[in-house]
Amino acid sequence: APGSATATLRADQPGPRMHRDVFGQFAEHLGHGIYDGIWVGPRSRIPNDAGYRRDVLDALKAINVPMVRWPGGCFADEYHWRDGIGPASKRPVKVNTNWGGINEDNSFGTHEFMGFVERLGAKAYVSANVGSAPPSETAQWVEYITAPANTSVLAKERGKNGHAGPWKLQYLGIGNELWGCGGNMRAEYAADLTNRYAQFAKSANGPMLKIASGPSDENYEWTRDLMRIAGKNIDGLALHYYTRPRDKDWNDKGPAIGFSEREWATTMAHTLRMEEFITKHSKIMDETDPAKKVMLAVDEWGTWYDPTPGTNPGFLMQQNSLRDAVVAGLNLNIFAHHADRVRMAAIAQMVNVLQAMLLTDGPRMVKTPTYHVFDLYKPWQDATTLPIEVTSPWYHLDEVAVPAVSASAVKDAAGRVHVALVNLDPNRAVPLSVAIQGVQASTASGRIITAATMDAHNSFDQPNAVAPAPFNGAQVANGALTVTLPAKSVVVLDLQ
C-alpha cells in the first residue's frame, strides 16, 4: 500500500561481524569534554573515583563503551605527552589554542587516560602529534605506555609515576586531520609522514593498530594517495564526517533545538550521505586493498550545530534532541551495512561536546537521546550482521527527499536475532512488513525512542523527557514481522 514499507531479512545469509569498536567514542581536550565532564580530580566535591566522575563512569559502563579516542582531534597535533605525566602540580600550564584559548593544566594526562579506559573496560586509542612534534616523540610515547616493567629508561619513569607494568595500546592515530588543523598538508606529504611515524612506533605489549589521518567527507583524492603511498604500513584510514543542518557555512550550521522541519529534513539528508562516503572511499581502498585489510575508521562522526547561546563558542556545546537519536540510529545502521570495512568508529564526542552521550552541569548529569540509542544497539556489538533490504516510502519536504525507513539486523552469540528500525519521517507512522528468512520466531518485543516533538530533549530539570520505552507493537506470523513504526522513532526488536 502507498505509504507502507516492505523488507526482507535473510538470517540464513550471515554477513561480517559488526566489530564492537564501531561503538567507540571520542574524548578531546575541548571545552568540558575532559575537565568537568570526565575528570573532576580526586579532591572534588562531585562524587568521584580517584578523580573520575562516578555518575559518568557508571553511565558509560552501562552502554559497554568499547574504545575511547584521545587526546584529540586538533588538540592532538599540539599535544606533547611529557606535559601530562609526573606530579600534577609540576605539569606545565599551556594555552589550548584550538579550543577557546583557555588554560590547559595537563592534570589529565596519559596515566589518567589509561586509568579511565581501564575503569570502563575499554580499549585505548591515542592520537599522536605528527603536526608539531618529531617521530621520536610518538615512538617514545608508545614505549612509555607499552614497555614491560623496568626494561628501559622510559619504563622506569612510568614506574616512578605510579604504574610499573605496561598498558595495552590497541590503536595509535598517526596525526589528526593532517589536511587541516594537523598541519595543512598535501596528501602525498601526509602519506610520507605516515610511513615515517608508523615505522618507529612499536608496541612492546601486543598488537597496536595504526590509523592514518584520512579524508573528510568526499575527499577521495586523499584516500587514493594515502592508500597508494602508505596503504601497506597502516591498519586503518580515518574518515571524518559531521552532519550539519546547513552545510554551506561553518559559521551558520543551524540551532540544536528550536529548529524548523526543514532543518530536520536537511539534517536527515545530510547524515545519510555517510552511506555514499563510506561506499566510495571503500571502493577506492578496494583498488589497492581488495582483501580489506585496512579498515575505514569513522573516528569522528555526529551532528555539529551552532553552539548553545551564551556558552564559549570554542567549547562546541550543544543540546542533543530526538533528532540526534534518529541521526545516531541511521549512522549505526549504515556502519552495520559496511561492517566488512568499517571496523572501528568514534562518535564526536563523549561528554559535553557536539553529539554527546552525556551532559554535565556541576554535580548534575543527564543522558542524551543519543546515549539511549547506543544503549538500544548494545546487542550489535560483535554480533553477526544479517542482510536486510528495505523498500521504503519517501519523506519529502520541498526539494529534500529521503527514504523514511532504515534498518539493520544482527544475530548475537546466543543465536538471537535483533532488528533496528528507524523512521525518520517526523509526521507519519510507517507500516512495515518484513519477510524473515532463516529464523524461527514467534514474537518480537523491544524498546522505542520517540517523543512528541522533533527537538524533545533531556534537560537537567527534565532528565527523562526522551528515554527508551517498551515497545510491543510488533507481531510475527507466517514468516513475516509486521510493525507500524511511529513517526520520528528508533525501534529495536528482539525476535524469539
Ligand code: AHR
Ligand atoms: O571534534 C571537533 C573537531 O573536529 C576535532 O578536533 C577535529 O578533528 C575536527 O575538525
